[in-house]
Amino acid sequence: MRHRVCLSVNGKAEEFDVEPRLLLCHLLRAYVGLTGTNIGCDTSQCGSCTVLMDGKAVKSCTVLAVQADGCEVTTIEGLAGADGLHPVQQSFWDHHGLQCGFCTPGMIMTAVEILDRNPDAGDAEVRHGLEGNICRCTGYENIVKSIVAAGAGGTS
Amino acid sequence: MGRYVGTSVKRVEDPRFIQGKGRYVANIQFPDMVYVAIKRSPEAHARITRMDTSAAAAMDGVVAVFTGQDFKDGGCGSLPCGWLVPDTKVPDRPIVVTDRVCHVGDSVAVVAARTPYIAADAVEAIEVDYEPLPTVVDARGAMDDGAPLVHAEIEDNASYHWALGDQEACEKAFAEADEVVEIELVNQRLIPTAMEPRAAAAQWDAASEEMTVWTTSQNPHPIRLLLSAFTLGIPESKLRVISPDVGGGFGSKIFHYPEEVIVPWVARQVGRPARWVATRTESQMTDSQGRDHVTVARLAMTSDGTFTGLDVETWANQGAYLSTFAPLIPTALYITLLSGNYKMPGVFGKVHGTLTNTVPVDAYRGAGRPEAAYLVERLVDLAATRLGRDPLDLRRQNAIPKEDFPYQTPVAFLYDSGDYDRLMATAADRADYAGMRAAQAEARGEGKLRGVGVVCCIEASGPAPSAVAGSLGSAVGFWESGEIRVHPTGQVSVFTGSHSHGQGHETTLAQVAADELGVPIESVEVVHGDTGRINFGMGTYGSRSACVGGSALVRSAEKVRAKVLKLGAHLLEAAEEDVVYDREAGRVHVKGSPDRGKDFGELAFAAYTAHNMPEGMEPGLNVVSFYDPANFTFPASSHICEVDVCPDTWEVRILRYVAVDDVGKVINPMIVEGQIQGGVVQGVGQALTEIGSYSDDGQLLSGTLLEYAVPRADLLPGIEVDRIETPSPHNPLGVKGAGEMGTIAATPAVANAVLDALAPLGVSHIELPLTPERIWRAVQAAGNGA
Amino acid sequence: MFPSQFDYHRAASVAEAVELLSSLPDAKLVAGGHSLIPAMKLRAAQPAALVDIGRIPGLSGISADGDSLVIGALATHAAVADSAAVQGGCPMLAETAAAIGDIQVRNRGTIGGSLAHADPGADYPAAMLALGAEVTAVGAGGERTIAASDFFVDILTTALADNEVITSVRVPGAAGSAYLKHRHPASSYAVVGVAACVGMDGGNVASCSIGINGVTGKAVTADAAAAALCGGPASADRIAAAAAYVGEAFDEPLGDLYASGEFRAHLAGVYTKRALALAAERAG
C-alpha cells in the first residue's frame, strides 16, 4: 500500500508516492536528495536529523513521511535566505562550532528553535536546550558559544 | 612566524558543513545502486547449525543473498592484523563467518536489495539456528584455568605477553622503598561512538576493471593496501579508495573492517554500485571498541615522597579477534607511558593480551596512553594521601625538570621537550588552586562533599619513526607524504596523506603551506582522502597530522622554494647567492633591492612555460616529500577539576574545569582549543557516564544510545583552556600532537576530584564510570551508609 | 532503523479511529509517534496497520474548567509545558511536561500517547496519580472516564481496551505541587520521577499525595508517606520522616545498567523529600 504525500520542502511544494513506513529523514535524503539532514542513530537520541516541521524542531528519523503530509519542512539546506548564511550558520562558522560537521545541521536547526523561544538564551539555557543533540567532537563548548552569540547578535 | 601560522584562521571547510553540503559516504547514491545489509549474530559464541536464506532471496526487490562460504569461494581473504608483537597468536578473522560466531554482531550473511528497507526485511527473513558455546568476556578471567576458549587453538586465550622496563631497578626500588601504594583497577570498555556511523560504497567498472570504494576511513591508503594484498585481491593500481568527509573517528575508523570488503565484492558480483551504512546499533556492536584493561600496580617511594619505582601488570581485553592495530595499543602505546611526567628509575610493566567473546578492541582516542595516565595519576593521588601531602606539590616534586630534556625514561621513550613544573604552575594559577583548596575546606565545614582533582599527564603523539615501529611489531611504516603542486597560475594544491575527519586540515595545512611559500591562503587548496589523487599516505591517528603530515609539507615547500629561488635568480640575471626568497611577500628579489624581483605567480608561470630555464632545470613546479619522523612528540597537560558530589543522590557536579596543555607550537589556536575541549569531554565521559558493558554470556548491555551515555551539553559548565609552549625540537614546525591530550588528562582529573570529595567518607577507590549508584555503594561499603 | 511494512489509515474522527481499530487486525493508534516509531525502527513493534489520529480536529486543546484543566489527548508536551493555563493552574504539570525528553520530542509527543504507552520511565504517570487525574476515552461502547489510579495496570499496560482512544485528560489544579526527576544520562527517561501535591491548612499539611514513576513497572502512589506528612507542619524533619515510608510503595523495583532497583528506591526517597519540600513551599 502506497500513499501520496505532499509537502513543502524549503519552500518548494513536492509530491511523493511512498510506503507508509518511509521515515521523513529518508524521504528528504533519498527522494528529495537533501543529504544535509544526517542520521546518527536509530533510537531517536542524537538529533543529527533535526529539521523544522511547520517551524518546530523535530527529529526527522522519528516522523513518518505520511505524518508530514501537508507540512512545511525546512532543512539545513533551506535555512539561509538569498542573502547568504543564516545568523546561526554564520555564528557556528565564526566560533568554531563544528569539527567533523556531522552533528552540525541538527545542532543548527535545534539552535534556531532555542533562539526562537528566547533570543537572549544564555549558556545554561542553551546547554539545556541541546539535550536532544549529541556532538562527539566539540565538547559542546563552541556550539554553546555559537548559539549564545547568534542570539545576542539578534537572529530571526 | 608567517602570516597565518599561529593565528586563528577561520576554517575553510566550514561553509559546506554548515549548509548541509558535507560529502559523507552515506550521501553517495547512484540510480541503480543496491543497498547492502548484514545479518548479525545475536549470540556471543555459537556454532551455526542451520541457515536458510531462501525466503530472503525470494523477496521482491532482493537482488542477492550471500553467505560466508560465498565470500570464501569468491576469493575474499581473512582480515589481517597489522601489528604483531613477538609470538602473537592471531585468530582467523573471516569477512563473513562460515560456521562459528565469536561475538555479538559478528556477520553471518549479507543481503543486497533495491532499497535499504527491503534489505532490512530480507535480513530479518534469514533463518539461522545457533548452538550456543560457552563464553568468556573478562580480560583477566579469560586466562583462568578452565575458562572457555574463544579459539580452540589459542591456549589460555592469551594472544600475546609483552613486557618492558628495567625489572632489576624496579625490584630494587620496592626492596628499598619507605612507602608503597598499591591499586587494582579496571579501565572500562568504551564505545567510540563517532556521530557518523561507519559506511562503505563501491562502484565497479567492468570495462576498465577498476573498483572505486568510498569508506569512512581515517586512512584510505592503508585500507587500499589491505584490500589489495589480503582481503579483496584487486591490484592497487585498479583500486581507488576514497574517504570523503568523515564524521569523526577517534580511532575507530582506522581499522580495516569486513564491510569494506563486503561492499565492493557485492558490487562486482551483482554488477551494480553498492552501499552499506551502519545503523547506530550496528556501529556500537561492530566498531572496534576501546580500553578494557584490568591492572594491578604498585608505586614505590621514599619517605620524602620521591618516586622510585612502578610495577604494573595488565590484562588487556582484545575482544574476539585482533583488530588491525590491536596489539600495539596495550604494549608500545601503554607500557611506554608508565613513567608519566615523573623521574622514576624503576619502571617495569607487563601485559597479557587476551581474547574474549566481545567486540574487538583497538585504538580509541588516546589509545593506551589514557590507560597509562589514569593508572599513574590515581597512584600518585594515593601516594599523596599516604604521605599526607598536597597532590599538586607531590607532582611538582617528582616532575622531570626542564633541564633534563631530552629525557630517557626507563620504558623506551626519549621525551623531546617539556616544562612540567611551569605547566602545573600555570594550571594552578589559572585555576586559583590555593583558592580552590580554601573553598574546599570551607565547603567541607558546611558538610559539602567538595573535591579538587589535579593531574599532570604525558602523551606520545605523532607516530612514529618507521624503523622503531617496525622493531616493535608494525607491518607498516609511519612516515607521511606531502605534495605541493604549484599550478601555472600560482595557485597551489597541497596533497596530504593525512586525513581530516573533523580536525580541520584543510585550514591548518593551508596555513602551513601559505606561510612556507608566502602566498595568500586563499590560493591554497588542501586535498586529502583519495588514493586516486594523493600519494601513498598513512592517514590520521595518534595526533600525527601536524607533526608528520605538516612536516612533510614543510619539506616539500623547502624544495619548491629552492627551485623558485634558482629560477628567479636566473630570470633576474643574478647569482643565486644574491637573491632572496621573501616569504612575507611571496617574491624572489635581489638582495637589498626589493623592486628587482619576481612574484611567486610569475615564477610559477615561468616554470611551466619553460622558455627560459636555468641549465639542467626541469620544467614544472611539483614536489613530493615523504617525511619519516625522528621521534614521537611528547605533549603534556595539567588539568584541574573541581566537583561537588551530592550527598543524597550521589550525582557529581563539575564546578570548574581548567585545562592547561603543552602541545608545542600551535598552528591555529582556535582549532587546538577545540581539540582540547572535545577531548576533555570524551575523557569526562569515561570518568562519569560511559561504559561498554557485557553480560557474562557476552550480550552487549549498552549497545544502543539508550544505554550508552555519551556526554550531553550540560555535563560540564564549561572548560577553561590555556597553554604553554615547549616546541618539539625535532620537527620543523615545532609542533606536538593536540588531538588526544584532553581525553588523556580529563579522566584522571575528574576521578581524582571525585575521590578527593569522598575522602572524608573513607572511600579511596571506585571503578569508572563514577555513576551515582557506584558512588552510593562505595560510600556504604566504607561504612557510611546513606 | 527501517520499520517493517504496515498499512496506514488516517482517521478523520474519533469514531472513525475506533471503527478502524475494531475492524483492522493488529492495528495500533499513532499520535506523535514518539514511543511507537522508535520501537518500530528497532522492529520491536511490528503492527500490521497504523491508525493516525494526529489530525483529528479538536483533540489538542488545553482549557480550564473550574479548578481543573482539560487537556486534549493530542496536546504535545511542548504545548502543555508552554500553556499559561497549565503554568498558572497546575505548575507541576507544566514542570512535568518540560522534563520530558528534549525540545524535539516535546514538539511531537502527546499526553495521550504517553499515558497510553505507560512506559515505566515516562514522566506523566506520576503526576497523573498525584493530581488524581481522570482519563477520558472513547471506545466501541462509547465514552468513559478512568481514574488515574485505575488506569496504569502494569509495565506498558493500561486499563484501555484495544479499540479505545483517549480523547482528553482532566487534571485537578494544584498550586502546591512539584515534579522532580532523576534523568537517565542516555535515554533521558526518568530513572525516578516524583510528583508531590501538598495542601496546607493554617500551618499544617491538610492533604498530600505522591506519585512515583521509574522505580517499578508501573507508576505508583506512595500513600503511607503521604499520610505520614498530614496533620502537622511541613518541616524538614517531618518531610524526612514521611519520605522514609516511600519504600512501602514498591513491590519489585526494576533495575537496569545505570541504576539497580535498590538504588532507585533510595533515589525515590531523596526525590520525595525534595518534591514535598518544594510543593509545600509553593502551597505557601
Ligand SMILES: Cc1cc2nc3c(=O)[nH]c(=O)nc-3n(C[C@H](O)[C@H](O)[C@H](O)COP(=O)(O)OP(=O)(O)OC[C@H]3O[C@@H](n4cnc5c(N)ncnc54)[C@H](O)[C@@H]3O)c2cc1C
Ligand atoms: C528520544 C526520546 C526521549 C524521550 N524521553 C522521554 C522522557 O524523558 N519522558 C517521557 O515521559 N517520555 C519520553 N519519551 C516518550 C515521549 O514522551 C512520547 O511522546 C510519548 O511516550 C508517546 O506519545 P506519542 O504521542 O508520541 O505516542 P505514540 O508513539 O504515537 O503512541 C504511543 C502508544 O500509545 C498509543 N496511543 C497514542 N495515542 C493514543 C490515544 N489518544 N489513545 C489511546 N492510545 C494512544 C499508541 O497506539 C501507542 O501504543 C521520549 C521519546 C523519545 C523519542
Ligand code: FES
Ligand atoms: S538520527 Fe534522528 S535522533 Fe538520531
Ligand code: FES
Ligand atoms: S562536530 Fe562532529 S559530531 Fe559534532
